[in-house]
Amino acid sequence: MANPEQPKSENLEVGQNPEIIANQAAVEILGKGEIQEAVNPDASSEAVQKAKGFFARKTGEFFSWKENKKDIKKYTGAAAVGTFGGVFLAGKMLWGLLSFAKKAIEKKGNITFREGYEIGKKTFDFDARKDK
Amino acid sequence: MADNKLLQKLSAEQMNLSSRIFDLVLSRVLSKVYSNFDEKIKEDMRIIFDSDDDKEKEKFIKKYISNFEKLFKEELKKIEDDIKAEIERRI
Numbered sequence: 001m002a003n004p005e006q007p008k009s010e011n012l013e014v015g016q017n018p019e020i021i022a023n024q025a026a027v028e029i030l031g032k033g034e035i036q037e038a039v040n041p042d043a044s045s046e047a048v049q050k051a052k053g054f055f056a057r058k059t060g061e062f063f064s065w066k067e068n069k070k071d072i073k074k075y076t077g078a079a080a081v082g083t084f085g086g087v088f089l090a091g092k093m094l095w096g097l098l099s100f101a102k103k104a105i106e107k108k109g110n111i112t113f114r115e116g117y118e119i120g121k122k123t124f125d126f127d128a129r130k131d132k
Numbered sequence: 133m134a135d136n137k138l139l140q141k142l143s144a145e146q147m148n149l150s151s152r153i154f155d156l157v158l159s160r161v162l163s164k165v166y167s168n169f170d171e172k173i174k175e176d177m178r179i180i181f182d183s184d185d186d187k188e189k190e191k192f193i194k195k196y197i198s199n200f201e202k203l204f205k206e207e208l209k210k211i212e213d214d215i216k217a218e219i220e221r222r223i
Contacts, residue, residue, distance in 0.1 A: 047178035090208065091142055
């Protein structure tokens with residue numbers, strides 16, 4: 001992981017590969033987030049931990065249904081369907097971050113609000129959903 | 133299905149990150165809703181999710197976490213914004 005104290009010029013040699021930059025940035029932010037969650041009493045409560053386990057198990061079942069080509073329309077678990085959407089969104093977000101990193105390299109970090117918005121829109125298509 | 137194809141395109145490292153993102157967002161969503169429950173609902177949640185009754189768990193989710201997808205997207209967006217800021221900082 002890059003040292004945040006490093007001067008920018010030293011980061012450039014490591015940093016022109018968008019996937020490496022995007023992944024390193026994700027690792028940094030996730031690490032901080034995971035530490036925050038570890039000390040959050042609500043997150044570490046028994047109820048939340050058990051519920052997380054349930055969501056994870058049901059999502060696994062849902063993946064298994066898909067892999068076995070069963071009709072997913074017949075799968076009626078709110079937890080599984082909700083979390084499967086989440087797994088997909090998390091993967092999609094990583095693709096979006098890769099596009100963002102490529103654009104950021106091209107423009108040497110000067111990404112405009114509109115460019116960032118367009119990448120986000122392509123990634124999540126939130127606005128298209130609202131329009132339906 | 134397009135969803136599966138996208139997930140298959142991810143590298144092993146991205147799959148690992150995707151899984152960590154998912155875990156973190158799920159944890160934040162559940163702890164956020166939990167923090168807003170009164171003590172009675174917190175205790176009900178603990179008992180229900182400690183049991184083997186999946187139907188009761190599903191009922192609890194539908195009743196108290198019906199906006200799961202919306203909350204998930206909100207938390208995911210926050211993480212995305214933080215990662216984008218970190219990418220820009222590194223370039």
